[in-house]
Amino acid sequence: MSPPANLLAEYARHTLDDSDRAAVAEALLDERLTTGPRVGAFEAAFATRVGAAHAVACNSGTAALEMIYAALEVPGRPVVVPAITFLATASAALRLGGRLAVADVDPARGHLTPDTLAATLAALPQPAAAVTVVHLGGPPADLPALAEVARRHGTVLVEDACHALGSVETPDGAPVGACTFSRAAAFSFHPAKTITTGEGGMVTSPDPALAEAARRHRNHGMVRAPAPLRADSLATAPWYYEMHSLAGNFRLTDFQAALGLSQLTKLDTFVEKRRRLRDHYLQRLAPLSPRVKPLEPLFEGTIGWHLMGVRVEDFAAGPEARAATMTALKARGIGSQVHYIPLYRQPHLADTLGPAADPARFPGAEAYYARCLSLPLFPDLEEADVDTVCAALEAALG
Template sequence: MQQRSIAISLPATGEDEWQAIREPLTTGWLTQGPKVAAFEQAFAARHGVAHALATTSCTTGLHLILAGLNIGPGDEVVVPAFTWVATANVVVYCGATPVFADVDRVTYNIDPVDVARRITPRTKAVIAVHLFGLCADMEALRAVVPSHIPIIEDAACAAGANYKGTSAGGLGTAAAFSFHPRKSITTGEGGMVTTNDPGLAEVANMLRNHGASISEEQRHNGPRPYLLPEFNLLGFNYRMTDLQGAVGLVQLEKLDRFIAERAQWASYYARELAALDWIRLPSEPAGGRHAWQAYVLYVDPHKAPLSRNSIMQGLLAAGVSTRPGTHAVHMLGYYARRFGLKPDDYPGARDCNNHTMAIPLHNRMTAEDYAYVVEVLREIARKPCVE
């Protein structure tokens, strides 16, 4: 086979998105304005929630949620030990303490049984990550989390996913989504907060705009242009631009098609890789919809012909980009040092850190690309068990 060069992910953008930014550039309204508002309304409608608030990133969206819930020093927030570092960082930003819970090695999501062990009188929230587009087991979580403790969805990877018929974003007290280029839909950088709580939505809306009592759009379009907003909250500048909102509107229209394509090729991988007993295929939901932000394999260290890292190096040499699924946050230097954590404290997260591998899955791949990835993996399996 002729060697290819296949990226782990590429954003599916083009002429539609290029044309979408013309209006904001022409009108001169570049910061948060009518395009952001339209994007928010469309996103809320698609995900079945009452309120959607665009932000600069999923990270700032999560920070807004915690700040809006008045989480601060002395409080604890339970987070999964296997996730992108931002999930824990936002807790520290608030002056609160992240309390890690282990994850399930099959779904990669937070383990409700371990969550139950981590709840204390200081617990003020639980963050459930829908990792790689698979919704966390929200029913099992709610069964072990006391009703007065909010469950927040880190839905960075989960635009368009659903859990037993309910869309991600409407499964907890609030959620935050990401529009980073590695996600199914993108605005470059950018995020979205969703909630059905009108009070939380109102506070988050002010906090993302420096704590202002009214938005810039309201002030500019209002009858008293001499008025400046009141500031009764210490807020942040977490506003999305109208350029991003215009792109987001176009991308959102393509979301379901993008997910359907990814699901088709995820099924292809599952069929073609089933015979390789040294990898475990991603878990699929029963009665839900996987968003397939990433296709993450688990490399069995006892059966694999080579170590996970050597397999990744072999794929790279053949032109196939890969990544570890994500990292075990408790093994990262800052968290290990600050909280005195060791790798074995969370064995599920440790193993997922060491043995997961994401292979290419995105909306700019061709059938030939997918076939090539499969063939390279099969060829690696035929190599002798030496490194």
């Protein structure tokens, strides 16, 4: 099946081939459509690929975050998140009864920084249950420095790695997901991400207890033998199970896992193609500097680029400039997006935060948000498509 004619109409899209479709078709012929052997196989293959001790599959990146937060027992305790991220980074903690604390970010990259984290943690009335670091766009944040700040304040890092599959933690370090500096990482397999299962997610962790708690939260908080049961006399009864915590159904199906296994074999190819396309963007956008600046990683190394993010100085004049540019791009059949509206600007989260939602408290996030734009980036594109996008952007900016 060939890509759609309007390939550039979206900023991101999935890449599937006949081997992916065959893997799903084969799974649909099996007796088990969910909680079967392919889910375990996908978990094992993913853990091997990212160097993780444990991997727990689920039905979305949001579910992965909630499973981690549940394992860290966040109810009633602060959870620190960066101002620039998707809603789920915060909402997954709030749904469990966590107390949201929002930290400012680097205005150039949109990442949590050691300084903004330290200031946020120092202002909390009690130690945070967790600090969630978001690897916005694919490049990792400064994990070693952030982990040291978290350690000094008696808390731990969680990685929202939904954008960062295929990246490494440090220039000479392990893949993101190995959790060298964190207690757990969450991944997404939404169709916009580097590999897809349609909808899906994964938790990775070096901690067997956290992984087991995540599995329990994935399946209604349900416990069966040989795990400890309250009613010991029924522990060997074949029908018996117990609900040990309030949870939900976050299971992944076997045919989704089949697609994930097939896509995982192409991960390196996808990452390399995204890198080459970004390199071509850098060449084509260079004449537009300093008005247009591509977002730069903290270090040079293997980066699984999810977004082709740019900062456009023209947009600082006001939201009308960005709206006009995006409308002009759309008129030429080119999709674009903004990643993201700051959390404290969302009505429900602003109500939750109260006075702490004042935009003046977040100069870095305000500067980043005012200028950011994401251009199309996915493996089905070619360099000629990048040329088309850049020419259209140049025309839109006048």
